Amino acid sequence: MTDAGNGAWLDDEAGRLVRPYTVTSGRTRSEVHFDLLSLVMATGRRPTTYLGPDCDQVLDLCGARPITVAEVAAHLHLPASITKVLLSDLVGHRALTTQAPRPIEAASPTDRIILEAVLDGLRKRI
Structure with a gap:
């Protein structure tokens, strides 16, 4: 059994020893809307x-640079919903700020020209 350096006890073979829903006291819905690509930053x-070791790890992750919700979930080894x-919780305590992902702009007319040129080039190679 190892401490992953974040306060979450992990077993090398079994994985996380604390069930994800216990981390949030059984809560599964957040009060703030997050997209998986939302950026979170420590303030x-x-x-x-004290909110627990997982929140401490989140603050450490978000302190160096903005990070996506998906990346935080991966580092914590927790489902995205948890x-x-x-x-x-951290946004509620003003310890984090969040920024929604920027919408992808509609393709411009020149994008089609570029894609057709690439397609033509690929066809010539086949």
């Missing part, structure tokens, strides 16, 4: 109450 403030609850 430098610490929560007024990660979103943790992030929501």
Whole structure:
């Protein structure tokens, strides 16, 4: 059994020893809407109450640079829904800020020209 350096006890073979829903006291819905590509950033403030080792790890992850919700979930080895609850708690304590992903702009007319040129080039090679 190893401590992953984040306070979450992991067994090398079994994985996480604490069930994900216990991390959030059974809550599965966040109060803040997050997309998997939403960026979260630490504000430098610490929560007024201790929220647990997973929240500490989130703050460490988000302190260096903005990071997506999906990346946070992967680092924590938690489902995205549980990660979103943790992030929501931290946003509520003003320890994190969030930024929605930018929408992808509609393709411009020149994009089609470029794609057709690529397609023509591929056809010539086949």
